[in-house]
Amino acid sequence: SRSAKRPPFISPKSQLLIAGALISVQLACTLIWLVLSHPGTRIHHPQRLESILRCKIDDKSFLVSLFYNMILIMVCTYYAIKTRRIPENFNESKFIGFTMYTTCIIWLAFVPLFFGTHSSFEVQITTLCVSISLSASVALACLFTPKIYIIFFQPEKNVRKLTMNSNHYKKQASSSAGSYANHS
Numbered sequence: 001s002r003s004a005k006r007p008p009f010i011s012p013k014s015q016l017l018i019a020g021a022l023i024s025v026q027l028a029c030t031l032i033w034l035v036l037s038h039p040g041t042r043i044h045h046p047q048r049l050e051s052i053l054r055c056k057i058d059d060k061s062f063l064v065s066l067f068y069n070m071i072l073i074m075v076c077t078y079y080a081i082k083t084r085r086i087p088e089n090f091n092e093s094k095f096i097g098f099t100m101y102t103t104c105i106i107w108l109a110f111v112p113l114f115f116g117t118h119s120s121f122e123v124q125i126t127t128l129c130v131s132i133s134l135s136a137s138v139a140l141a142c143l144f145t146p147k148i149y150i151i152f153f154q155p156e157k158n159v160r161k162l163t164m165n166s167n168h169y170k171k172q173a174s175s176s177a178g179s180y181a182n183h184s
Contacts, residue, residue: 026068037061044121052121063115073107076100099142106135 009018040056080097110131117123150157 022072029068030065033061033065054121063111070107073100073103077104095142095146099139102138102142103135106131106138 009015037057041053042056044052044054046052076096077100080093080100083093084097086093110127113127114124114131117127
């Protein structure tokens with residue numbers, strides 16, 4: 001149903017509270033994980049004369065630590081799909097959607113690569129670093145490049161009235177044009 005009622009939880013205060021709640025869940029899980037499994041190191045000997053110092057962590061624990069982030073990515077992707085047909089003046093959702101689709105592809109490629117290469121720690125570390133860097137770079141590029149483009153190359157589009165309801169402004173513009181014609 002369509003209504004003029006303002007949707008709940010979109011005020012800046014409620015958005016800060018929601019973000020704080022999501023961050024506190026991850027913080028609590030991380031603190032519990034640190035208490036249950038103390039950080040440490042182990043020495044790995046792949047060959048007789050080679051020693052590698054690695055973090056003492058199982059792959060299962062590492063996967064559980066990524067699980068909350070995976071849930072957040074899936075929820076964001078779901079809502080990006082759900083809101084992709086909103087009016088053009090509110091087209092932020094298509095940039096968020098593209099960012100989330102790309103992030104899902106990166107992390108769907110990361111999981112089998114990381115957990116499928118037990119024998120090569122170099123590949124695991126490289127895969128983790130590339131996935132994190134690529135995910136962050138894609139998010140920055142997809143979300144902020146269009147805004148920077150408008151600010152520098154199309155400043156006439158960088159006005160508040162273009163982000164408001166276009167029907168309201170069409171009515172207002174036509175009534176002001178009519179009153180202008182009456183005054184002439």
